[in-house]
Amino acid sequence: MIHPHPMHHRIGLAHQAFAGDGAEAIAEAGAAVSMSRRRFIKLAGASGLAIGLVSTGGVRAAASSGSDAAELKPDQQPNAFLHIGKNGEVTIQVNRLEFGQGSHTGLAQVLADELDADWSRVRAELAPAGDAYKDPVFGIQMTGGSNSIQNSFTQYRELGARARAMLVEAAARTWEVDVSTIRTREGRLISTDGRSADYGEMSEAAMALPVPASVTLKTPDQFRLIGKPVKRLDTPAKSTGRQFFGMDMRRAGMKTVLIARPPYFGGTVAGFDDARARAVEGVDQVMRVELDRGATGVAVVADGFWPAKVGRDHLEVRWEAPASELPDTGRLAAQFEALLVRDGLPARAGDTSGLAGAARTITADFRFPFLAHSPMEPLNALIEVGGMGAERRCDIWTGTQFQTIDQGTVAAILELEPQQVHIHTQFAGGGFGRRATPTADYLADTARVMKAWLAAGRSEPLKVVWTREDDVRGGYYRPFTMHRAEIGLGEDGGIAAWKHTIVSPSILKGTAFEAFLVKDGVDATAVEGIADTAYELPVAVSVHHPEVAVPTLWWRSVGHTHSAFVMETLIDQIAREGGRDPVELRRALLRKHPRHLAALDLAVAKSGYGEKPLPPGRAWGVAVHESFRSVVAHVVELSIEGDRPKLHHVTSAIHCNLAVNPRSVEAQVQGAVLMAIGTTLAGAEITLRDGRVEQSNFHDYTVPRMPDMPPIDVHIVPSDDPPTGVGEPGLPPMAPAIANAVYALTGEPVRSLPIPLG
């Protein structure tokens, strides 16, 4: 059988490869990659209901066999997503990056359910860059916004149902019976006359049939896989070291590259001495290279990571700072504070006249630091360029959230057409947004290094690797952000007016996303969670987007990382100052929002809040927030030990409509909770001094560890409605739930993250 991605052969090879005999075998397996597309399609086509290669070319070639099929969009073509081998093995192409969130299993579950596949014979692969794999809502290939299941649920169901219909049709023709006499179950076609066949036996005939334009989908009571706690397909490989990540990819003759980057964003090389670097054994080449955002750097090309690292350590580079002012967190704070007292761009209208005559006012300023995503697998990409003329092609193996944006960016740098750039999506060791850069920064840098390498007359494949220090200092942070709320309360404790000002650098201005997400100058990602709050509140929001010379980016749950904290801690303060129970006040303000109420009530009921007595020194903290169309509530039990909050228990409830895989939903909520706990810990911040990032690795940039993980129960509100986001929504309400418990214990509201204690 031919695999859509020949590279997958290498998982086994590399595992066995030992002491040098692997390279040739890998080169051989890799050779299939450069075979021409037409030849590949032919081969793949011969092996069953086929395909799933790269791009529209393959889809079109396959689609042309059926007349209806030509009218169906690429994302409606089963043959781009599904391969059924003669042995009945089903291989599903997943149009998303898998970086921990579980859509590799989840989308396979969805398609396999409508296909009536035998789950024990289902495999899933990550699709390469290609039109068929674009997000059906956004029109680019992407993994983000907690959209993987949300936006592809119906798409994958229809794909499975279409393929099933084609198999049934093929069997009906072969057996000369009516389709209505054939049913399907666990990968088999069964006729009422007693005949039956495995999907594998009919797949070739089915492939030759037209793709049906419309199909009937199952009703929820017919689901066999959707909504079931299915085990992840990638768990065995990930428990035994067999899972390949981008970092593990190899090509014959490959060199490893580390780049010396400027210590300032946008800095450049004034000059360098590479004599000592070149003297390091294993260092092959040292090249000045152009980098992201007009910076320049020095690339060290070597045989393996360690010589590249030692070579880089031995470089002497004189850096030139950019002409603009060097960012400094202290100065930024002062600049942002000055803006807080001025009205910004209007993001939500509201009557603030009630502030003047209010019986009481609350004025609260909040501060949130830059945060690095720091996924466990540092960024990396393997690039290879070969062939001449029309056969010229570039292959990139990397874990990316933005394949088609990367493809276009790399093509422009290497002066190729996008379809000449083949992005082979690799499993990634986390990302949290960092692998979705509108500038394609790390892949653009990789392409620029390759360009310099080619200009030097070389052509070996290059693996460009970031160290942890490169990652922590590399920018694209959650923006440093401040908020000011001025709230006027009436005699009855009711909220009479609320003036809200946000100061946050825009993530999206100047990017391709500006047209969609920036309106009247307001970057939606800076005000989300407040400007669109579900609470019935007279809140007026304005925002300033100061220009800051630090690259910023979406960081798991984006603007909600700060807006939920502000909103949820203020609701607690309003409740406590008005002598009301914080849960009861939330219920009152959310009475028109049944999903919010359902999540809140479930978490509260399961936690024992208000019923279970707590030992002295402990307090409850509650928060609820909607993001990515799901609602999550957390109830925590907390005490303060030394300078750290100590969580004794967390009870979470999520309303994400239909939970395609409850195990995955639980894991995502746990992971989001832990990541949010991380934001409260001392040292969880990136600071800059005179343009230089002060942190560099996990010893000075705090990440949460095993003792920081509390016992946690995750509950899911039952629903049959189409699924909403899961990867991010667990995060926003967690830090404020902690802060609210701290407030209950200390009487001092918390106004910043990390939480200053002790």
Place this chain on the structure above:
Amino acid sequence: MTRFNVNGNDVSVDVGDSTPLLWVLRDSLELTGTKYGCGMAQCGACTVHLNGRPVRSCVTPVSAVEGAAVVTIEQVGDGRIGAAVQEAWMQHDVPQCGYCQSGQVMSAVALLADNAAPTDADIDAAMVGNVCRCGTYARIRAAIKAAAARLA
């Protein structure tokens, strides 16, 4: 030339003495199950067993393993404890992105080799050096306890 044993195979590698074992495993021996996460003993992704003890291979110079026996994630499942831990990992669907998990498994196996019935505090102490950015800690804890129960 440094000679040592990896996963039952005698190997000799010709790299500088100060080259960390991690890069010898990954780049010279193509055993990529052992991961790079920080390079300074801060994350545990690179954990292997050296003569049965867990070490961070990113800060272990290859010269220090001359004549020693190294076991990596590729082989740890051959042992009774390793097999039980990996089985528990699969039962609990511990991994998310999976990148930290080789190191987590190696640390968990070392813990159970020392301590057949670890308490929560024992687990905290043994696993605090293994970072998981995805937040799989709750399931790691449950899987370690399940493996301990199975081995008892």
